[in-house]
Structure formats: C-alpha cells, structure tokens
Amino acid sequence: MRFATGGFAAIFAAASFFMPAKAQDCSSTVRDINRYGTFDHWTVREIKESGIIGGRTKYLYEFFGSPADTIRYDKKKSKAFRAPEAYLWRSNNVYANVMGIEKCSVTDFPEKRGDGWCCRLEVHVEDVKVAGMINMDVVCQGVFLLGSLPEPIKDTKDPMAKPLYGIPFTGRPSALQFDYKAKVGCEIIRGNGFSKLKTIGGRDHAEVAIILQKRWEDEQGNVHALRVGTGIERITSDVPDWVNGHRIPVHYGDISGESWYKDYMKLLNGTPMDLHCINSKGKNVKIVEEGWADENETPNVLIIRFLASCGEAFYGGVGNTLWIDNVKLIM
Numbered sequence: 001m002r003f004a005t006g007g008f009a010a011i012f013a014a015a016s017f018f019m020p021a022k023a024q025d026c027s028s029t030v031r032d033i034n035r036y037g038t039f040d041h042w043t044v045r046e047i048k049e050s051g052i053i054g055g056r057t058k059y060l061y062e063f064f065g066s067p068a069d070t071i072r073y074d075k076k077k078s079k080a081f082r083a084p085e086a087y088l089w090r091s092n093n094v095y096a097n098v099m100g101i102e103k104c105s106v107t108d109f110p111e112k113r114g115d116g117w118c119c120r121l122e123v124h125v126e127d128v129k130v131a132g133m134i135n136m137d138v139v140c141q142g143v144f145l146l147g148s149l150p151e152p153i154k155d156t157k158d159p160m161a162k163p164l165y166g167i168p169f170t171g172r173p174s175a176l177q178f179d180y181k182a183k184v185g186c187e188i189i190r191g192n193g194f195s196k197l198k199t200i201g202g203r204d205h206a207e208v209a210i211i212l213q214k215r216w217e218d219e220q221g222n223v224h225a226l227r228v229g230t231g232i233e234r235i236t237s238d239v240p241d242w243v244n245g246h247r248i249p250v251h252y253g254d255i256s257g258e259s260w261y262k263d264y265m266k267l268l269n270g271t272p273m274d275l276h277c278i279n280s281k282g283k284n285v286k287i288v289e290e291g292w293a294d295e296n297e298t299p300n301v302l303i304i305r306f307l308a309s310c311g312e313a314f315y316g317g318v319g320n321t322l323w324i325d326n327v328k329l330i331m
Contacts, residue, residue, distance in 0.1 A: 026171035030329050032086040033146065033304075036063060037178070037327030040116045043069040045093075047079050050101045053128050058104035060093040063119065080151040088167050091119075092143035096153035103128065107142035107308070111323065113242075118179070118325035119144060121308040123204070123316040125191055139191035139316045142308035144324065159313045161276035161284050169212070169302035171331060175247040176210040176231055176304060179325040182239045186317030193314075204317025206235040207264070207310040210250055210329075212299035215287065221279045223286075225301075226293035230255055232265045234310060235322070242323075247330065253295025264310070267291065272312035275303075304329075 043065030048057050064087045073079045079095050079102070091108035111120045121142025128136040149163040188200040212229035231248040255261055267289040268274050275287040293299075306324055309316035 026169065026331075029088070029167070029169060029302075030171070030173075030331060032088055034328045036087060036089050038116065039063050039110065039119045039325055041065055041069075042110045042117065043071060045079070045081070045095070046070055046072045047095055047102070047104050049103055052101060053103060058106055060091075060095065060104055060106055061108060061110055062087075062091055062093070063089070063110070063117075081149070083148065088146055090145050090147055090149050090163070092121075092141070092145070092149070092163070094149055094153060095151050098154060102152075105138075105140050107140050108144060113323075113325060116325075118323050121206075121306060121322045121324070123186070123309045123318055123320040125189075125197065125318055128193075136193040137191045137197050138193045139189055139197075139314050139318060141311075141313075141316045142320075142322065144306040146302065146304040158276075158284075160272070160274070161286075164277065165275065165305055166213075166277075166301045166303040168300060170298055170300060171302075172212075172229065172252070172299070173210070173250055173302075173329050173331050175249045175330040176208070177245060177247045177326075177328040177330050178208070178306075179242055179244045180208075180235075180239065180246060181242050181323045182206050182235045183319070183321045184235055184238060184317065186319040188311065188315055189318050190315050200315065204315075204320055205310050206320060206322040207305075207307045208233050208235070208248060209303070209305050209307075210248060211303040212250070213287075213289070213301045213303070214293055214297055214299050215277075215301055217279055221281045221283060221285065222288065223277050223279055225275075225287050225289045226291055226297065227267055227289055228252060228293040228297050228299040230265055232262075234262075234264060242325075244326075252293075252297075254292035256292065 042063045045060040093106045096103045109120045110117050126138045126140045145165045147165040184205050185203045188202045188204045191197045210231040213225040215225040229250045229252050231250045233248050269289045308320045308322045
C-alpha cells in the first residue's frame with residue numbers, strides 16, 4: 001500500500017493576505033507589534049507526528065509566552081494554533097493534518113542573545129520517509145510575518161496562498177526598525193516533495209519588507225489594491241555581527257522612477273509571490289495590486305515580513321539563516 005505524498009508539501013510554503021476588518025486604534029496596534037518584537041517570551045507547542053511517518057515529536061515555537069511555557073496535546077484536543085489577544089505576529093512553524101496524517105514543519109527558532117532571546121529563521125530540507133510508502137524532501141523557508149497562518153493545513157492547493165500576511169491599519173509609519181545578522185547566498189535548491197532535490201543554481205538572499213496597501217472588493221468578490229507605502233530590502237551578503245537599530249524607511253506613492261528602485265520592489269501582480277486574501281464571501285482570492293497610490297493616500301492594510309529566502313515556495317538557498325531581534329514600527 002502506498003500513501004499519496006503530495007498532501008504534506010503544502011505545509012512548507014508561504015505568502016497570502018486577508019481583507020481588512022475594521023482597523024484597530026493605530027497607537028495600540030503599534031504598541032502590540034513592538035511589545036512582541038523583542039522575542040523574549042516564547043511558547044512551545046509539543047506535537048507528535050503520526051506513527052506512519054515516524055511518530056517524531058516536533059516543537060513549534062511562538063513568542064507570546066515565556067521560555068517555560070509548553071503546550072502539550074492529547075488525542076482529543078485540537079492542535080491548531082490559536083493566537084492570543086494582541087498577538088499580531090506569526091512564525092512559519094505550522095501543523096498539518098492531511099487525510100488524518102499529522103505532520104509539522106519548523107523553520108523559526110528561539111536563540112539565546114545576551115540576557116534575552118532572538119529569533120532565528122532558517123532555510124532547510126524537511127524529510128518525510130517511510131520505507132516503501134513515502135519518500136519526500138521539501139525545501140522549507142523561514143518566515144516571520146505580521147498576520148496569521150490558519151491551521152491545520154489540509155491540502156496542497158496553491159501553497160503560496162496558505163498564510164495570511166497583514167493586519168488592518170490606517171497609520172503612516174516612517175520606518176521598520178530591527179536588529180539583525182545573516183548568513184546568506186547559499187545555492188538555490190528545489191525540493192517540492194514530488195521529485196528528488198534539484199540544484200537550480202544562483203544564490204539566494206534574505207528579504208525584509210514593510211508594505212502598506214489600500215484594498216477594496218468589487219461586487220464579484222475580486223479584491224483590488226493600490227500600493228500606498230513601500231520599504232523592501234534584500235540582504236545579499238553575510239552579516240556575521242549584530243547590526244542594531246537598522247531601519248528600512250517607508251516611501252509613499254509611486255517609487256518606480258527613483259534611482260534606488262529595484263525590480264523586487266515592484267507591484268505584486270502576476271508574479272510567483274502574488275498576495276491572496278479571504279474575501280467577504282469567505283473565498284481565498286488573489287489580490288490584484290493595480291497601481292501606485294497617491295503619496296498622501298491613507299492605507300488600510302499593513303504587511304511586515306522577514307524571509308530567510310526571497311524565492312517562491314519550495315525553492316531556497318539551503319543553509320540561509322536570518323537572525324532578528326527588537327522589531328519595532330517607527331511612526
């Protein structure tokens with residue numbers, strides 16, 4: 001008897017967004033973003049994978065508790081993640097239940113830094129091997145995002161549309177600030193679980209982005225957006241020592257004519273990294289980022305993402321590592 005392996009591949013990808021609900025008070029939102037951006041308090045979800053794929057115990061980390069907090073599940077409890085109030089961040093550590101088989105992926109880890117903690121994002125290969133039944137190797141990318149990642153993952157459909165990046169927000173921040181160090185430039189490998197690992201060539205880099213959008217939905221449920229603010233930076237060389245208080249400024253309006261403009265700052269429309277959201281009808285749809293907003297426009301969605309790999313799902317520089325700490329939104 002051979003089990004289908006494709007169902008597990010969906011848990012190793014990332015990139016989508018949700019429609020804004022009523023925006024929270026900006027000052028309280030900024031306070032919540034900054035409070036949890038210190039990474040000094042972690043919660044561990046202890047989950048045992050299904051016996052048919054080895055029965056390994058996995059530890060999925062989120063940073064809203066304390067270093068001693070551990071959630072252990074019995075068979076009768078739901079293992080799906082539920083964010084506590086005011087916790088707006090989400091790691092890419094995720095639990096899947098595909099046709100009754102439970103599997104986890106872990107790419108974001110707590111790491112000691114001085115008297116506190118930081119977050120380490122990795123690109124690595126996750127393997128699922130059971131003799132004669134399952135043999136998968138999947139490239140997993142470390143992601144840290146502002147938004148949500150609904151669980152459990154149940155299928156392989158459109159893996160880039162699984163997580164929901166972004167929160168309702170009407171403020172106009174001036175910059176994203178954080179501490180970081182990095183190991184990047186590892187050779188790009190493809191591993192989607194359906195074939196053997198393949199070396200693609202080229203070098204992979206880390207990426208940090210803050211994006212503000214103005215979104216709306218038409219009568220057919222299609223979601224459109226204008227790009228209000230942009231701050232995107234790629235880390236293209238190793239940074240072995242901590243850089244503290246690094247800032248990425250937010251530029252408002254159309255930046256495509258600026259001398260410092262890069263292709264990776266372009267509108268997300270018809271690219272492998274297109275954004276998705278849940279519309280008012282409850283359907284996951286692609287967001288059409290139609291153009292640049294006026295520089296004085298008010299946004300209604302804030303997106304922040306830290307990526308250990310700047311590529312699409314299942315591609316990445318295995319070995320890339322991004323460490324981040326003290327993430328703050330500067331108004």
